[in-house]
Amino acid sequence: MARFVTPTSGSMPASRISEAVGQVCATDTEPTAKARTLRELAAWYRAFAARAANPAIWEARLLTADDLDAEATRIDPRKIGPQQGD
Secondary structure (H helix, E strand, O other): OOOOOOOOOOOOOOOOOOHHHHHHHHOOOOHHHHHHHHHHHHHHHHHHHOOOOOHHHHHHHHHHHHHHHHHHHHHOOOOOOOOOOO
16 A cells, blocks of 8 residues: 655654644653654544545554554653543
């Protein structure tokens, strides 16, 4: 499957990750908070993928979720998901 490239600033790799996510990564917050936000967005993409009627859209959403998780791991290697009770 072809990868969609979005130009981003900083050290983020080119991928399907939108510029909005690039802006999250560029903010002056703790890496842990950035990684948590990206992982929450990845979880949303996975849940949203289940609603896709088109297999190509389903796959693209899952690949986007994988990219978000990879970027979160690059920013903060510790596996930190959404807090319990959120």
